[in-house]
Amino acid sequence: MFPRKSIVVFACAVLLSALGLTLHRIEQSKPGYLGDLLHSKLGTNGEPPKSKEAVKQEPKKYPGERCSKNIEWLASVNLNYPVHYAERDIVVRPTASTKRKSLTNVSEILFPQARALLPDQHPLLELDDCPPPLVLEIPDTPTTPINASHMHFGIATTMQRLEESTPYIARWLRDTWAKLFIVIITPEEDVPPTSQEMALKQAEMRKQGMDATLLPPLKEGESYTETYFSLAKIMYTHRTDEASWFVLMDDDTFFPSMRALLAMLDRYDPAREYWIGAVSEMWWSVARYGMMAFGGAGIFLSRALAAVIDQVYDVCTTEMHPAAGGDERVMRCIYGHTETKLTNEPDLHQMDIFGDLSGVYESGRLPLSLHHWKGNAAYPVDLMSLVVDICGECFLQRWQFGDDTVLSNGYSIAVYPEGELANGLDFSKAEETWDSRTVEESVNPGTAHSMSPARPRLDLDTQKIQYHLLESALVNGAVRQSYLHKGKEGTDEADTLLVLYWRREDGSVAQHSTQAG
Secondary structure, eight states: OOOHHHHHHHHHHHHHHHHHHHHHHHHHSSSSSHHHHTTTSOOTTSSOOTTOTTOOSOOOOOOOOOEEEEOGGGGGSOOOSSEEEEEEEEEEEEETTOOOOSOEEEOSOSOSOOEEEOTTOOSEEEESOOOOOEEEEEEOOOOSOOOOTTEEEEEEEOHHHHHHHHHHHHHHHTTSOOEEEEEEOOOTTSOOOOHHHHHHHHHHHHHTTOEEEEEOOSSTTOOHHHHHHHHHHHHHHTOOTTOOEEEEOOTTOBOSOHHHHHHHHTTSOTTSOOEEEOOOSSHHHHHHHOSOOOGGGOEEEEHHHHHHHHHTHHHHHHHSOTTOOHHHHHHHHHHHHOOOOEEEOTTSOOOOOEEOOHHHHTSOOOOSOBOSOTTOTTOOHHHHTTTHHHHSSOTTOEEEETTTEEEETTTEEEEOTTSTTTTTOOTTSEEOOEEOOOOTTOSOOSSHHHHOSEEOOOOTTTTOEEEEEEEEEEETTEEEEEEEEOOOTTSSOOOEEEEEEEEETTOOOOTTOOOOO
């Protein structure tokens, strides 16, 4: 029998030998792994192999400053170890002369080095060469509280769905002074909530900084689409003196930036009749339903138009076909009793497109609204947009670092190992990763009216490696973002986690900052 101590030493040696072999295989593998993935095909020492023609610049050398990084939070993340880990601090500097661009080029490398983390790694990671924070200039947007008291929003939903949606609604509504009217509907098989239950939920939302009012439907037994249309009358009936805009929306409509939304509405005079919204991104839906504001993107009625709808509400309700949808009822009432036509705002998004939506979120365009995210873990909009508390209108803004890395802020980090960036990849065009539904005998292939210009999708194994947002959190005045590329099962490929910590140079954070969950 071997002594117990000898057995332990031998076992550790075998484990370390196997781990070393695994890491060696990872470093020698195709693009997308520790050596090749992070930037310009990083070598085992963190430097690019100089023999590679694709490398067009040397990574910046940093002084050998030791630092400690707390990685205790990784225990809550589902990773396959050993995992490759890189971290960088980003300090944003608001500058009056800086404008948001579709793509901003930064010569510096985003992640100069990466390292392998083992299971049960010590929560304090000791690093020998810590790069200094990366400074990015951003537009000088205010961090003061938002005054949207002239905005009234309306939702028709169930108590259960409202409970699920509340944290996400809080992300854009909290502490804005905007009013939210919620009409509670009840499926036939369920028992309606009591007035006490509704009052408790209303008090809970108000305690969280949302000026919410819960109401029963105008008529007992009315359908969901009838209740949806009634939101226009309910909001107008309960309007405040300063109310200028009335917004009908779904419980899974999300506004990433209230400031940007208000800036869009500031272009229009609410004393005139305006019906503002967006048609579906899918031409099939437009061909079927017509030029109407689709509800998931948000339907914006000016004070003047809301007054007209209020006057003809009973007539419109009587004339309406029973099968008409809620947003369709709004359209039929407006077209039937006014001369108002739809004002299409393409940055409002119904999100009727399906499949891989990377091309939408990586387009560099700032959406004013998003929809159809509920229940889809791939698009956690509350976490995706959390970074706006640090950098204002930077949600989904793109930065290119060096020759092969593009950050789409809040959604992904993409590495282009085949030299696609150097070959002149046109980033003014959205990558058409989504699925389209064609319309017979139409010259529109599916989304040309909404997503153009577009370019063909890239191969995710050879032309583009994606790290998708895994989680985001507000940590000590900074926003942490973690981007993950999962290793393929049955291969030597390891998980790779890239972490960014966003801070403002002056240390401030938006005063309405909150997190869902």
